[in-house]
Amino acid sequence: MINVLVVDDDAMVAELNRCYIGQVPGFTCCGTAATLQQAKEKILNSEPPVDLVLLDIYMQQENGLDLLPELRKANCPVEVIIISSAADAATIKTSLHYGVVDYLIKPFQFPRFEEALTQWRQKKSLMDNQHYYQQSDVDLLIHGSPATQHDSKRLPKGLTPQTLRTLCQWIDAHPGTEFSTDELAAEVNISRVSCRKYLIWLAQINILFTSIHYGATGRPVYRYRLQSEYHSLLQQYCQ
Numbered sequence: 312m313i314n315v316l317v318v319d320d321d322a323m324v325a326e327l328n329r330c331y332i333g334q335v336p337g338f339t340c341c342g343t344a345a346t347l348q349q350a351k352e353k354i355l356n357s358e359p360p361v362d363l364v365l366l367d368i369y370m371q372q373e374n375g376l377d378l379l380p381e382l383r384k385a386n387c388p389v390e391v392i393i394i395s396s397a398a399d400a401a402t403i404k405t406s407l408h409y410g411v412v413d414y415l416i417k418p419f420q421f422p423r424f425e426e427a428l429t430q431w432r433q434k435k436s437l438m439d440n441q442h443y444y445q446q447s448d449v450d451l452l453i454h455g456s457p458a459t460q461h462d463s464k465r466l467p468k469g470l471t472p473q474t475l476r477t478l479c480q481w482i483d484a485h486p487g488t489e490f491s492t493d494e495l496a497a498e499v500n501i502s503r504v505s506c507r508k509y510l511i512w513l514a515q516i517n518i519l520f521t522s523i524h525y526g527a528t529g530r531p532v533y534r535y536r537l538q539s540e541y542h543s544l545l546q547q548y549c550q
Contacts, residue, residue: 312337312338312339313337313338313339313362313363313432314339314341314357314359314360314361314362314363315332315338315339315340315341315361315362315363315364315365315428316340316341316342316343316344316350316353316354316357316361316363316364316365317329317332317340317342317343317344317365318343318344318347318350318364318365318366318367318375318378319343319345319365319367319370319394320345320346320367320370320371321367322345323525324367324417325343325345327531328340328365328394328424329343331421331424331425332365332428334421334425335424335425335428335429337432338363338428338432341357341359341361342357345370346370346373347370347373347375347377347378347381350364350366350378351378351381351382354382354387354389355385355387360389361389362389362390362435363389363390363391363392363428363431364378364389364390364391364392365392365394366378366379366391366392366393366394366395366411367393367394367395368393368395368397368402369395369396369397375393375395376402376405376406376409378391379391379405379406379409379410379411380409383409383410390412390431390435391409391410391411391412392411392412392413392414392415392427392428392431393406393411393413393414393415394415394417394419395414395415395416395417396416396417397416398416412431412434413427413430413431415427417523418521418522418523418531418533419521420511420514420521420533422511423511423515434452437452438452466512467508467512469508470508470509470512472548474501474505474509475509475548476548476549476550477499477501478495478499478501478506478509478510478513479513479545479546479548479549480549481495481498481499482495482519482537482545483537483542483545483546483549486537486539486542487536487537488536489522489534489535489536490534490535490536491532491533491534491535492506492507492510492533492535495510495535510533510535513535513545514535516544517538517541518537518538518541518544518545519535519536519537519538520535520536520537520538521533521534521535522534522535522536
């Protein structure tokens with residue numbers, strides 16, 4: 312079992328991440344920390360050891376980035392995934408400089424969270440169990456997949472151009488409208504599960520902006536809206 316420590320001073324967000332961890336097979340949340348000092352103590356002293364840290368940056372009196380050089384100075388082998396609303400270039404460059412293995416910008420959805428953990432586990436397994444590498448292995452470690460030419464117009468498996476066209480035509484006709492998965496699914500008469508897959512992909516290629524809202528039950532509701540600067544790309548899928 313892979314032990315994951317959540318470092319976040321927002322109790323609701325920490326609990327959400329703890330629940331997300333519990334949904335990924337092979338991972339367990341071994342604790343949470345609301346300050347960098349708590350985090351450092353748990354990382355350096357926990358038994359069994361912490362394998363992975365999910366680290367927030369914007370904390371009440373602290374900057375989560377300050378933990379990274381401390382861990383490197385202590386020669387601590389723990390890996391770090393940043394989970395933060397910080398999206399400025401300087402912060403991301405600093406994070407990458409200290410070797411974070413992934414960077415999730417809030418708000419995000421569970422599939423992206425699951426992808427971050429499972430891809431890291433795949434890389435960890437490769438590094439732990441292999442003494443010599445082929446080029447494809449190095450590509451997997453560095454790029455997350457064998458080096459290929461990425462094409463945003465290539466649809467992921469399970470998505471069809473016809474359904475995508477229907478969804479994009481509705482979004483194109485309502486460029487200023489914010490909507491949820493349930494609302495769009497009802498408008499275009501497809502299942503919620505199917506609609507969600509398309510919305511996640513459109514958000515991944517930056518056509519849609521995602522915001523997160525907490526309802527009375529505390530469960531997150533994701534809402535989407537078109538990013539105006541990507542309107543022309545959206546229109547390509549309407550044809």
